[in-house]
Amino acid sequence: MSTKRDRDRGVFICSECGYESAKWLGKCPECGGWNTFEESEPIGPALKFPGHLLKRPLPEVKSLSEISLEREFRIQTPILEWDRVLGGGLVPSSLVLISGDPGMGKSTLLLQVLAHLARRHTVLYISGEESDRQIRLRAERLGLAESKVLVACETSLERIIELAESYEVDILAIDSIQTIASSFLDATPGTVSQIRYCTDRLLQMAKLRNVTVIIVGHVTKEGIVAGPKALEHLVDVVLYLEGDPTHSFRLLRSVKNRYGSTNEIGVFEMKETGLHELTNPSQLLLAERPVGVPGSVVMPAVEGTRALLVEIQALVTYSSLAMPRRTTLGFDGSRASLLMAVLEKRLGLSFAQEDVFINVAGGLRLREPAADLPVCLALMSSHFDTPVSASLVAWGEVGLTGEVRAVGYGSIRLNEAVRLGFNEFVIPASTAEQMKKEFPSFEARLIGVASLREAVLRVFPDVKGAVK
Ligand SMILES: Nc1ncnc2c1ncn2[C@@H]1O[C@H](COP(=O)(O)OP(=O)(O)OP(=O)(O)O)[C@@H](O)[C@H]1O
Ligand SMILES: [Mg+2]
Missing domain, CATH: 3.40.50.300 (P-loop containing nucleotide triphosphate hydrolases)
Known part of the structure; x- marks a missing residue:
């Protein structure tokens, strides 16, 4: 049972996540933050519930069915x-x-x-x-x-x-x-x-x-x-x-x-x-896109329920360092390492002697796995020093065996890409089948790929010998 003395004593609260503890702790068990605990002032019961300070009548009690469903005013x-x-x-x-x-x-x-x-x-x-x-x-x-x-x-x-x-x-x-x-x-x-x-x-x-x-x-x-x-x-x-x-x-x-x-x-x-x-963010994001330059691939990213076309850039260049550099901006660094490992293992592309930089133009942060395939294509494009077609967009998740998996919002992505004049779509094979039914007029331009290998052969037909 808590005594009056206990109640009057402050608690320690993590300033990062709000976790409460009776004692000071060096590391927060909730968020893992170090040295984040602060002693909080004791808040007496009257102050904890300041509602009584403002006099108010008891609320009206209704059954669920009586509650009005009039459109909420905004x-x-x-x-x-x-x-x-x-x-x-x-x-x-x-x-x-x-x-x-x-x-x-x-x-x-x-x-x-x-x-x-x-x-x-x-x-x-x-x-x-x-x-x-x-x-x-x-x-x-x-x-x-x-x-x-x-x-x-x-x-x-x-x-x-x-x-x-x-x-x-x-x-x-x-x-x-x-x-x-x-x-x-x-x-x-x-x-x-x-x-x-x-x-x-x-x-x-x-x-x-x-x-x-x-x-x-x-x-x-x-x-x-x-x-x-x-x-x-x-x-x-x-x-x-x-x-x-x-x-x-x-x-x-x-x-x-x-x-x-x-x-x-x-x-x-x-x-x-x-x-x-x-009203047209994709246009701004692509405004300064270099066309016909190796290492640049466009993807329709989905934020909320909207698609935005973003340019993913990769630069793969010879490194003189014992530990080559891997730098990513706007894309998760460990995801990039994973994709490079898949490219190395499944396609035999080695980045061991190369510095790798990945940048999402416009300052956007890509969190969705749909960015995997375009990141891989941008890496390959820079590695082979071969640009991808200027009218190409790509999306799809890449698995550890090099398979390309479907992601959501296919039609939203396709519509946005079409609206901005793109007409080659390198997308997961299952999505392509579905899109062919939904958009029969694009059938010839939907390139369904089931693996990274298929993607590289379709996008870079001239470098066939360079992959295993
Ligand atoms: N003269 C200016 N011209 C263009 N942009 C400006 C100018 N002055 C400020 N800004 C932009 O406004 C931003 C600051 O806006 P604001 O003060 O609304 O930010 P905030 O989020 O409230 O910042 P804080 O956390 O300091 O309160 C700057 O970072 C800059 O981008
Ligand atoms: Mg401010």
Whole structure:
């Protein structure tokens, strides 16, 4: 049985994943992080459930059949990609978390969205990171200086809630949750206990006062929302803004959505005037593609439920190092080693004396196994110093025996490739059979391959002697 003394004592919480322990631990048993435990302030029972602070009536109880199924109201914006990721727009009284790496454009996206929302709603933007002058400067750059968004710089949770109530705001945005703190806790801002407690209070406010809350959360280098992973369980929607900081391409991904699919992505381009929606991302991704150059292969990658054409580049070059270099950008390094081992074992192509570089142009990260076959073709193309046809696209998973396996979304990939003028499709044999039925007019251009060997013989007919 816990004693009063136990209850008053703080717990230790992993700052990476939110795992709780009564003792300090060097290594987190949940996420494996080292030296991540912080002592959390004791949260008394009254503070844990601040609901009683806001007087509220008992909820109405209904049987399932009595619950109205009227179409849910959504707060929409002209930023269609934003609405799409949310499943049709913001749901009133929901709590949305926007996270992403530093400098990815979270504050920019938020300001753009808020400016549109402020036309019809009372919107309060609280910044704990930037001064009002900085926000005004950004608004000038984005062409939103005339917007009716109310701005305040504040870091105290209680004062933020007071502001939101006195201005009767419909939408409250907080940039970022790591900078705000409640005076009920003795912990510094950004600690697990503060982040959790503040989010919990904001959630209560969202539900009880009918305020839609959008919070920004920073991400650690491991890619999780800094502070507690538990934050993700509290909120209704978690959006990630991701991309390569050296490129302008940005993807807004929904990783959790209580009101819609998590399969949708929004595609944006970061420009001086803010994040611009991309209706034809494939065109941008292929804009500077070199044609007729060895080592370049195009694949229709699927992100969410959309296909994007991306160029995969490989460079295989003689190495003077005892341990040749293997560098990948936008593609998993161990997957690349696996594919090279398969090429070596099944086709007799040796990379032992060669440095290998693989790059996904445009800063996109390919996570799906469908990229295996195009990566292998790009490696072979560079190795043989022979370009692939400029109108060729490929996709398919490669197994350890060199077999090419089917992956999902065949028709979405094919349609996108056709739309951009490609007309040779090197794809898994079973997918080709299926596609021939679905798209009889493409029959002659669908090249089904069951193995890497077949793929190399079809794509590089002139180098037949070079493979075993
Ligand atoms: N004058 C400018 N011209 C073009 N792009 C700019 C300009 N100023 C900023 N940017 C872009 O905006 C990005 C910063 O945007 P923003 O401040 O919205 O990011 P953030 O995710 O909120 O960052 P933080 O994590 O620091 O809060 C920069 O990385 C840069 O790409
Ligand atoms: Mg910011």
